[in-house]
Amino acid sequence: MTSEHGTRRREAVGEVLDAAELGAELGEKATLVQFSTAFCQPCRATRRTLAEVAAMVEGVGHVEIDAEERLDLVRALGIARTPTVLVLDRDGRIVIRAAGQPRRADVIAALGRAV
Template sequence: MRGNDGGKRLGAAELGAELGERATLVQFSSAFCQPCRATRRTLADVAGMVDGVSHVELDAEERLELVRELGILRTPTVLVLDAGGRIVRRAAGRPRKADVIAALGEAV
């Protein structure tokens, strides 16, 4: 997982969902993306294991403006946000559970 995006922040208005109390896992997916399904399960598992962490999945095709603004080039792309919505980590492709948990360590 790569480092932050220059302190860019996302909030409920951009995500269409409330931020997690401690951190938020934001997943950009597309309809026919096979790895997106596995990523959804991984992120939901981690969010269920770690108190105060939420998982928000966004359809990249429906959110093209945000995709362009954030430079999302493929799905799945996962952003890890801290409690204030600041992007602290980013990964393209299917992340491993251990990497997600490690990235959360920076956010909480």
Template sequence: MGETVRPDDLGADLGEKATLLQFSSAFCAPCRATRRILGEVSDMVEGVAHVELDAEAHLDLVRRLKIVRTPTVLVLDEAGRVVRRATGAPRKPDVIAALGEAIP
């Protein structure tokens, strides 16, 4: 995918090992379920951060990363490189599998 996200893009630190970056919008019901799932996974896996951004408040980043719907989740490695992306509410096993690609 090649795109890199920096802490100053997020207004938050990247995870020590990986970051689950969630783009949400105010009236998005699947975004709430996604927030819960990603929060549970980041609590389970040491060194993984979950960062949720309001897509409307981060339009430059949304355009740069070609985010077209919410929720969109990007899995970032420790350097902020996008290694996986998915739209819609994810399943917990899929998130854990995607982290396996990001964490060496």
């Protein structure tokens, strides 16, 4: 599927993202990818939650992507709002995609599906 901007839109869940595309290394076991914008209040709370969970679970990385700076990736993945969180498995495959501020318990449950 191609967007009106000529960027091929990917389906997201099941899609594989790599370190070069994200601009950061993937976690050894899983990676929490957060799309944020500068003035998004829920993004700040999401950042704290994801960082806390990543620190608690060995081998889990947290990558925050500024949606305004990475419009190519935002369009390709069909990110419509911030925060949007992608949970990647060890191979970079998107296992779960969720929009809005997540609860810590939901992030931990999602990681359970990814590892």
